[in-house]
Amino acid sequence: MTHRALVTGGVAGIGAAICKALAAEGIEVIAVDVAADKVAGFSKATGLATYVVDVADIKAVQTAIADIEALHGPIDILINNAGITRDGMVHKMDRESQWDAVLNVNLGGFFNTIRTLAPAFRERGWGRIVNISSMNGQRGQAGQANYSAAKAGVMGLTKAVAAELAAKGVTVNCIAPGFILTEMTKAMHAEVLAAESKKIPVGRMGLPEDIANTVCFLVSDKASFITGQVIGVNGGQYM
Numbered sequence: 001m002t003h004r005a006l007v008t009g010g011v012a013g014i015g016a017a018i019c020k021a022l023a024a025e026g027i028e029v030i031a032v033d034v035a036a037d038k039v040a041g042f043s044k045a046t047g048l049a050t051y052v053v054d055v056a057d058i059k060a061v062q063t064a065i066a067d068i069e070a071l072h073g074p075i076d077i078l079i080n081n082a083g084i085t086r087d088g089m090v091h092k093m094d095r096e097s098q099w100d101a102v103l104n105v106n107l108g109g110f111f112n113t114i115r116t117l118a119p120a121f122r123e124r125g126w127g128r129i130v131n132i133s134s135m136n137g138q139r140g141q142a143g144q145a146n147y148s149a150a151k152a153g154v155m156g157l158t159k160a161v162a163a164e165l166a167a168k169g170v171t172v173n174c175i176a177p178g179f180i181l182t183e184m185t186k187a188m189h190a191e192v193l194a195a196e197s198k199k200i201p202v203g204r205m206g207l208p209e210d211i212a213n214t215v216c217f218l219v220s221d222k223a224s225f226i227t228g229q230v231i232g233v234n235g236g237q238y239m
Contacts (some may be wrong), residue, residue, distance in 0.1 A: 004028045006075045009082030011042035013182035017208030055109030080110040081132040090145040099146045106150035127170035128219040135178045135238045162228030171227040178234025180206040201236035
């Protein structure tokens, strides 16, 4: 049986690495992303199916998933990775453009996809959900009250949904990445990157592939007894 995975925020950084790793495992991968300018390029480069979807809009999510399943077949693996940052100190943070925007994508978007796919997962008696959170959801981070709150919420969401779906053959787990080298972080000043590296006990920053490899394990049959867990992939930076 060929499994079929939906990966949100799937065309760049960690999401792109997850898509490629899952495809290498023989899983049919569909990537969705709000970045229309990157979606076509990623599809051309990888040969994977891609769609432009705003996960913060539940109606758009429902419509897109219905269209995707009609064309490709049922989705039985969900990787919630889409996320944005709108950093600022809390005493200056704007409610709509910073707080609401981040919560709507980074937590609301996860609910939207789970809510849409969970009924069929339950009915079929098998499914895998992996939610990508963050180390900053565990420890907090100055200037990221919105992001930290959303990522902490993802952990609570994971545990609640895992409890609801466990008896239905569906596992739900969460990965909390630490400092991962992506195009965004690579653009930081070299001294900042060096300082971050020194904080990581294993002596290096993470790679998108470190997260992707963990995802591949969690969706495999080898992880069928693991659910409701938050797995830190951070090189020991937060224990």
